[in-house]
Amino acid sequence: xxxxxxxxxxxxxxxxxxxxxxxxxxxxHDTMYWYKQDSKKFLKIMFSYNNKELIINETxxxxxxxxxxxxxxxxxxxxxxELGDSAVYFCASSxxxxxxxxxxxxxxxxxxTVL
Amino acid sequence: GNSxxxxxxxxxxxxxxxxTINCTYTATGYPSLFWYVQYPGEGLQLLLKATKADxxxxxxxxxxxxxxxxxxxxxEKxxxQVSDSAVYFCALSxxxxGANxxxxxxxxxxxxxxx
Numbered sequence: 001x002x003x004x005x006x007x008x009x010x011x012x013x014x015x016x017x018x019x020x021x022x023x024x025x026x027x028x029h030d031t032m033y034w035y036k037q038d039s040k041k042f043l044k045i046m047f048s049y050n051n052k053e054l055i056i057n058e059t060x061x062x063x064x065x066x067x068x069x070x071x072x073x074x075x076x077x078x079x080x081x082e083l084g085d086s087a088v089y090f091c092a093s094s095x096x097x098x099x100x101x102x103x104x105x106x107x108x109x110x111x112x113t114v115l
Numbered sequence: 116g117n118s119x120x121x122x123x124x125x126x127x128x129x130x131x132x133x134x135t136i137n138c139t140y141t142a143t144g145y146p147s148l149f150w151y152v153q154y155p156g157e158g159l160q161l162l163l164k165a166t167k168a169d170x171x172x173x174x175x176x177x178x179x180x181x182x183x184x185x186x187x188x189x190x191e192k193x194x195x196q197v198s199d200s201a202v203y204f205c206a207l208s209x210x211x212x213g214a215n216x217x218x219x220x221x222x223x224x225x226x227x228x229x230x
Contacts, residue, residue, distance in 0.1 A: 004158070033217070041202055041223040043159075048217060056217055090158055094216075101147045101166065101208050101216055106158035 003027050004107035006091050012113045013081060020077045021110045023091030031055070031096030032074035033104065034066060037088040049074050050096050078112075086114045117142045117219045119205050124224035128195055136190040136224055138179075138205030146209040148172075148181050148188040149218070153202040162190075162203070197228045 004025045013019050025032065033056075034046040048056040052068040063079045078085060088109045094102040122137040140146065150162040150172070163172030168183035179190045188205060205221040 043220040
């Protein structure tokens with residue numbers, strides 16, 4: 001009955017590789033997000049999607065490409081991985097209802113280590 | 116732009132001690148304010164929130180009051196427990212609302228509570 005799930009939980013890979021992280025929510029939410037948490041625990045939004053449409057893109061390198069096959073899924077593909085991409089990536093979702101703030105529910109995170 | 120400033124950490128307290136974690140913000144528009152908690156190895160959970168000036172958010176013995184005049188949202192708890200050991204994030208969400216809303220986080224502070 002997990003609300004927001006991510007796979008894999010841990011990902012260790014070499015520089016230059018391409019990898020994907022998957023996120024699924026079973027809350028019936030319309031909006032999904034990707035956040036990056038660096039080694040100092042600083043959290044910053046990367047992308048958000050609403051009903052499969054890109055809403056927020058926070059000046060993230062174009063090596064990062066989110067894809068939303070349906071509104072319950074938001075995947076993150078990263079090309080040509082660099083050492084600086086090492087971080088914990090969190091997926092989140094919310095109802096996205098207009099005119100109000102909507103609580104965001106976070107997944108458990110994916111720890112990406114680039115060697 | 117929007118920003119959140121938290122006091123520097125880490126913080127180490129003995130069980131039953133009083134806790135204050137300072138948080139101040141700058142924002143365009145009228146933000147909603149939040150405290151999120153991240154327990155070891157887990158994703159973020161919403162701890163409490165306040166959506167307008169003078170609102171007090173409370174949960175699990177934690178409290179924070181939205182102070183517009185001082186642009187602050189300090190987190191307090193009268194008697195901490197070992198189980199409160201976690202990373203605490205202050206965050207804001209400023210207009211636009213709905214699907215376009217995004218959370219701006221402070222740097223997070225690690226709290227360790229000794230038995």
